[in-house]
Amino acid sequence: MTESLYQRLGGVERIAAVVDDALDRHAVNPLLAPRFRGKDMPRLKLLGTQFFCAGSGGPQKYEGRDLRITHTGMNANEQELIAAIDDFVAAMQSQGIGAAEVNEVVAILYSFKGEVLRL
Numbered sequence: 011m012t013e014s015l016y017q018r019l020g021g022v023e024r025i026a027a028v029v030d031d032a033l034d035r036h037a038v039n040p041l042l043a044p045r046f047r048g049k050d051m052p053r054l055k056l057l058g059t060q061f062f063c064a065g066s067g068g069p070q071k072y073e074g075r076d077l078r079i080t081h082t083g084m085n086a087n088e089q090e091l092i093a094a095i096d097d098f099v100a101a102m103q104s105q106g107i108g109a110a111e112v113n114e115v116v117a118i119l120y121s122f123k124g125e126v127l128r129l
């Protein structure tokens with residue numbers, strides 16, 4: 011049986027560590043930090059973990075808002091999307107996730123472009 015992306019990433023424990031690290035990086039990334047100032051980071055980490063787990067084949071349920079609704083009014087741009095993806099790549103690498111899985115996650119994150127940019 012082929013393993014799901016969720017299983018290949020190492021399940022909820024490893025995914026939670028990646029999201030935790032990536033959001034800590036967002037908070038100090040000059041391209042993203044202003045967006046996250048004053049936000050409830052523990053809540054965003056929980057929702058980000060649910061979203062990532064559910065989207066990669068895990069049993070978790072995503073309890074956050076619709077992506078398009080969440081990002082409407084931000085007018086986020088391509089540079090910010092790349093910066094966000096870069097932070098996830100760095101977080102996955104620091105968690106020892108392999109290149110094949112990193113590339114798969116990058117492609118999935120990029121695929122949300124139309125739901126998060128210029129809204």
Ligand code: HEM
Nearest residue numbers: 045046049057058061074075080086090091094119122126
């Ligand atoms: C790869 C694409 C992206 C995904 C999958 C994504 C996912 C999410 C999710 C799941 C949430 C939580 C939803 C909720 O609050 O109920 C969220 C919130 C947020 N996202 Fe994104 N996001 C993406 C790109 C971006 C970009 C490019 C920016 C802009 C810099 C951004 C800025 C934010 C901010 C500021 C929040 C917090 C909103 C609030 O609590 O007021 N996101 N995102």
